[in-house]
Amino acid sequence: MGRKPNDSEPTRCATMILLLMGLFSCTVVYIFMSAVMRPTGNSAVDRLAADDGGDGGGVEGGGCCNGIESFELWGAAVKWGSDFKVKSSKECCEACKDMCTGNHGPCLCDTWVFCGDEKTCGDKFGECWLKKQKDTLAPEKKDDGDKSMWTSGIVFGKGEGIVALETEFGAIHVKLLPECSPHSVFNILDLLTIRHCAGCQFFRAETRGQVWDARGDHIKDASFGPPYGLLQGTLGAEGIPFETVPSEFCPEIRRGSVAWVGSGPEFFISLANHQEWKNAYTVFGYVLPEDMEIVEKIAQFPTKSDIWTGVNVTILENPVPLNVRRIKSSNDDLNLSS
Numbered sequence: 001m002g003r004k005p006n007d008s009e010p011t012r013c014a015t016m017i018l019l020l021m022g023l024f025s026c027t028v029v030y031i032f033m034s035a036v037m038r039p040t041g042n043s044a045v046d047r048l049a050a051d052d053g054g055d056g057g058g059v060e061g062g063g064c065c066n067g068i069e070s071f072e073l074w075g076a077a078v079k080w081g082s083d084f085k086v087k088s089s090k091e092c093c094e095a096c097k098d099m100c101t102g103n104h105g106p107c108l109c110d111t112w113v114f115c116g117d118e119k120t121c122g123d124k125f126g127e128c129w130l131k132k133q134k135d136t137l138a139p140e141k142k143d144d145g146d147k148s149m150w151t152s153g154i155v156f157g158k159g160e161g162i163v164a165l166e167t168e169f170g171a172i173h174v175k176l177l178p179e180c181s182p183h184s185v186f187n188i189l190d191l192l193t194i195r196h197c198a199g200c201q202f203f204r205a206e207t208r209g210q211v212w213d214a215r216g217d218h219i220k221d222a223s224f225g226p227p228y229g230l231l232q233g234t235l236g237a238e239g240i241p242f243e244t245v246p247s248e249f250c251p252e253i254r255r256g257s258v259a260w261v262g263s264g265p266e267f268f269i270s271l272a273n274h275q276e277w278k279n280a281y282t283v284f285g286y287v288l289p290e291d292m293e294i295v296e297k298i299a300q301f302p303t304k305s306d307i308w309t310g311v312n313v314t315i316l317e318n319p320v321p322l323n324v325r326r327i328k329s330s331n332d333d334l335n336l337s338s
Contacts, residue, residue, distance in 0.1 A: 072150040081129035082127060086128045096111070111133055133154070137163075161175060161176040162175050205300075211223060230272070252275050256270065
């Protein structure tokens with residue numbers, strides 16, 4: 001006796017095929033939408049997470065670990081140097097940075113102090129003291145000058161070490177790089193203690209012209225300026241001596257880099273990537289990406305031509321006064337990581 005055909009089997013197979021096709025279609029749509037909607041990383045918190053690498057440097061200098069010789073910073077010890085000895089100041093700095101990754105709450109260490117001269121340090125040779133400041137923008141100094149046997153440095157975690165260059169057109173927030181250019185950063189921190197920065201201003205503005213594109217990349221076969229794509233100013237406050245800074249961290253200038261002209265107090269913010277300048281300028285910070293709009297705006301203000309030591313420049317018809325201010329960590333206008 002033959003088996004009676006089951007009329008429901010073709011229907012069941014067709015249903016399964018349609019179900020699989022639908023599942024495949026949904027998967028393709030999900031993958032496509034995930035790629036399209038993925039965050040671009042333009043917010044401050046994204047940039048800080050990517051750039052800092054937990055050490056406040058990243059794009060501008062995440063591998064730096066420099067300090068100031070003959071200089072001792074005070075503060076509450078989180079690791080006693082008498083029980084912790086290392087071979088170099090860099091190793092001491094790295095130990096502090098390892099406690100300031102930003103992945104597990106606030107930095108446990110933001111200051112390191114190392115004794116590296118065997119003759120001067122005696123039994124303290126190799127001691128590495130890891131400390132914590134009450135205020136990272138106003139670190140407590142114990143001793144400096146030739147008599148001090150210590151080398152010290154500070155470390156800013158994510159969302160820390162950001163100062164504002166205030167103008168009437170908005171505040172330009174700058175992430176400082178103390179592990180790369182400590183002398184420069186301490187100079188900036190000193191400016192935070194004065195009430196007014198009379199004479200501090202932006203006075204030279206040059207667009208990218210037809211030389212660099214909107215991302216700051218050089219256009220093929222174009223000249224390298226003028227214009228040079230920068231906003232230049234001075235942090236020399238009237239009546240207040242400016243301590244010139246030595247040459248420190250000198251990477252390639254990138255869009256957003258903040259660097260000294262010579263030994264200061266003149267400085268500039270770059271609107272372009274200047275690989276052609278090699279390692280000519282000390283970089284002590286970089287502008288948070290969302291504030292580059294303010295820099296671009298000022299660079300578009302009316303200018304007049306001038307010649308400085310044989311170089312054609314454009315200077316602002318009306319200089320823009322600025323002030324250096326500290327910001328609150330709870331500032332709602334910034335996506336600062338904790």
